[in-house]
Amino acid sequence: MFDHRKYRAFTPVRLTDRTWPDQQITQAPLWCSVDLRDGNQALINPMNVEQKTRMFTLLVKLGFKEIEVGFPSASQPDFDFVRKLIEENLIPDDVTIQILTQAREDLIARSYEALKDVKRAIVHVYNSTSTVQREQVFGLDRDGIKSIAVQGARWVREYATRYPQTDWAFQYSPESFTGTELDYAVEVCDAVIAEWQPEQGRRVIINLPATVEMSTPNVFADQIEYFCRHLAQRDQVIISLHTHNDRGCGVAAAELGVMAGADRIEGTLLGNGERTGNMDIVTMGMNLYSQGIDPKLDFSNIKEIISVVEYCTELPVAARHPWAGELVYTAFSGSHQDAIRKSINYHEQHQLPHWEVAYLPIDPRDIGREYEAVVRINSQSGKGGVALVLERDYGVELPKWMHGEISRVVQKASEQTGAEITSLQIKSLFDEHFHAAVPGWTLLGYDLHTTQGIVKGSFNVDGQQPAFEGQGSGAVEALVQALEKRFGVSIEVTQFDERALTQGTHALAQACVALKVSGHSYAAVTSAEDTSAATLQAVLSAFARSPVASGCLKQASGI
Ligand SMILES: CC(=O)SCCNC(=O)CCNC(=O)[C@H](O)C(C)(C)COP(=O)(O)OP(=O)(O)OC[C@H]1O[C@@H](n2cnc3c(N)ncnc32)[C@H](O)[C@@H]1OP(=O)(O)O
Numbered sequence: 001m002f003d004h005r006k007y008r009a010f011t012p013v014r015l016t017d018r019t020w021p022d023q024q025i026t027q028a029p030l031w032c033s034v035d036l037r038d039g040n041q042a043l044i045n046p047m048n049v050e051q052k053t054r055m056f057t058l059l060v061k062l063g064f065k066e067i068e069v070g071f072p073s074a075s076q077p078d079f080d081f082v083r084k085l086i087e088e089n090l091i092p093d094d095v096t097i098q099i100l101t102q103a104r105e106d107l108i109a110r111s112y113e114a115l116k117d118v119k120r121a122i123v124h125v126y127n128s129t130s131t132v133q134r135e136q137v138f139g140l141d142r143d144g145i146k147s148i149a150v151q152g153a154r155w156v157r158e159y160a161t162r163y164p165q166t167d168w169a170f171q172y173s174p175e176s177f178t179g180t181e182l183d184y185a186v187e188v189c190d191a192v193i194a195e196w197q198p199e200q201g202r203r204v205i206i207n208l209p210a211t212v213e214m215s216t217p218n219v220f221a222d223q224i225e226y227f228c229r230h231l232a233q234r235d236q237v238i239i240s241l242h243t244h245n246d247r248g249c250g251v252a253a254a255e256l257g258v259m260a261g262a263d264r265i266e267g268t269l270l271g272n273g274e275r276t277g278n279m280d281i282v283t284m285g286m287n288l289y290s291q292g293i294d295p296k297l298d299f300s301n302i303k304e305i306i307s308v309v310e311y312c313t314e315l316p317v318a319a320r321h322p323w324a325g326e327l328v329y330t331a332f333s334g335s336h337q338d339a340i341r342k343s344i345n346y347h348e349q350h351q352l353p354h355w356e357v358a359y360l361p362i363d364p365r366d367i368g369r370e371y372e373a374v375v376r377i378n379s380q381s382g383k384g385g386v387a388l389v390l391e392r393d394y395g396v397e398l399p400k401w402m403h404g405e406i407s408r409v410v411q412k413a414s415e416q417t418g419a420e421i422t423s424l425q426i427k428s429l430f431d432e433h434f435h436a437a438v439p440g441w442t443l444l445g446y447d448l449h450t451t452q453g454i455v456k457g458s459f460n461v462d463g464q465q466p467a468f469e470g471q472g473s474g475a476v477e478a479l480v481q482a483l484e485k486r487f488g489v490s491i492e493v494t495q496f497d498e499r500a501l502t503q504g505t506h507a508l509a510q511a512c513v514a515l516k517v518s519g520h521s522y523a524a525v526t527s528a529e530d531t532s533a534a535t536l537q538a539v540l541s542a543f544a545r546s547p548v549a550s551g552c553l554k555q556a557s558g559i
C-alpha cells in the first residue's frame, strides 16, 4: 500500500552555529575512484579482468591518484586483479591503490597477501555503526560495535608491519555513517585513530559514507561539520566523503560536505554504484570546472569516458546525464535556439574573456562534444535554430526575413513526420524550396539601356521565348514589369537583399527576393558572379515558384 505514514522524517543535527553555508569551494578535493570496488560490486555482471584493466587505465589517464581497485579478500578474481596490477607493474609511481576489507582477521590477512610487494597502498577497513545495523544485523551495543572497529584497525596495523617494504596508509569507514548518532560516530573514529596513531606520521583517512542517503544535503553538511569539529585529532586526519545518490543529491551532499570541512571525495565515473549509484565524480568535477576551478581530472574526452564506462559496466549512460549525456548540449526549442545563436555570435564578436552563453553552461567543445549537436530541429524549433543550422553547417547566411520563410517549410516537414529534421534535410528543404534552379527559368543574359532615368531591359531566359522586355526605374522593376505584361498578373517585390559572398574580381554575390504574385508570397535565394545577375535570377526564381509560372511552363512545353 502506498502510505507515507509508514516512514518518518530524518532527525536534523542540532547545530545552530554552522559555518559551512558561508564557505565556497575554491579548489578541487582529493579524489578517489571507487569504480573498481563499489561500482563493480553493484553490477549485474561484475567486470572481468580485461574490463577492470581498461577501467584502471582510463582512471589513470584521467588523473586519479588514488584508486580503490577491489575487495581482494572477497573473491579470487578481485585478488588476481590486484596481483596483476602489482606483478605487471601497471601502477604508475604517482598513483596509490586502495583495497577494501571488512574488520575480520582472515579477510585482512588475505588483503595483505594480495598487496604483497606493492610500493604504496591504502588499506581501507570498515564496519557498520548505524543504529539499524547495530540492533538488527550485528545484535551488538555501542561498545560491541566499537570493538569490531578497534580490533579491525589493530589487525590492519599489525599485518602492515609484516610487509615493511610497502608504504602503507590506513582508512576507516564507519559504514552507514548517515544512520549513526554523531557523538557515537566520533567516538568510534577517535578510537580507531588512536589505534593508528597518525601523530607518528602515519597517513590516516577517515571516510564518512552516506551509505544510504537519508536526508537533504544541508543536513549531511551539518553532520560533516559536527564531526570535523568534534574529532580529537582532526588536524592529523584526512576527512573523506563517500556519498550515495538515493535521494538524487549525492553530488550536492559531497559538495556541501566539502564546504563543511571534508578534504577528499570518493565516487565513480558517471555515478555507477549500489542502487541509485555512487557520487558521480564527472558531475562534481565538471561542476568545479564550470566555476573556473581546475578539477585536477581531465574530462576533455567525455566520449571516451562514456564508451569505457558503458563497456565496463554494461549499463547505458542516460541522454540527460549531467555534463555527459547525449542531449545535454542540445536545444530543440525555438526560443532556446534563438538565444544560443545570438549569444554565440555576441560572444565571438565581443571576444568575451569568460564563457557566458545563454543555455550553455560550458563550451561543449571543451569536453570534445561537437558544436553541431547544440541545435537540433523538430516541431518545437523556431526560425533562429533553422538559421543557425544553415549558417553553421553550410555557411548559408540569410537575411532575417528569410528565417521565417525557411522555418515555416522546416516546421511543416517536421510536423508531417513527427520526428527530428536533420541538418541535411534542412539543407535539402532550403534548396528545394528556395535555392534550386527551376527548369526553364535560368537567366542566360540581359541588356539594360538607361535613357532619362528610365531603364529598358531585355531578359533572355532559358525556356522562355521570346525574351522578356520591360522598363522601370531600375533593372528589377524592368524585369517585374516584363513578367507582369507577359503573364497578366500583378507582382510586388516585398523583400530584397543582396550581398557579396566573396571578394575580388570573380566575387560571388547572393540575392534574396520575396515577391507577391496575385497576393501570394514566393521567395528565392540565388548566387551569381555579380549582384545584378544574382538579383534578376532571384526575381525569376521566386516568380517561377508561383503557379502562374508553372502553368505557363506546362503550356510552353506542351504538358
Ligand atoms: C556499503 C558497502 O558497500 S560495504 C562493501 C560491501 N561489499 C561486499 O560485500 C562485496 C564483497 N563481499 C563478499 O564477497 C562477502 O561478503 C565476503 C567474502 C567479504 C564475506 O563473505 P562471508 O563471510 O561468506 O559472508 P557475509 O559477508 O555474509 O558475512 C557476514 C558476516 O560478517 C560480519 N560482518 C559483516 N561486515 C563486517 C565488517 N565490516 N566487519 C566485521 N564483520 C563484518 C557479519 O556480522 C556476519 O557475521 P556472522 O557470520 O557472525 O553473522
Ligand SMILES: CC(C)C(=O)C(=O)O
Pocket: 038, 100, 126, 173, 175, 176, 207, 209, 210, 211, 212, 242, 244
Ligand atoms: C565501505 C563503505 C565506504 C561503502 O562503500 C559505503 O558505505 O557505501
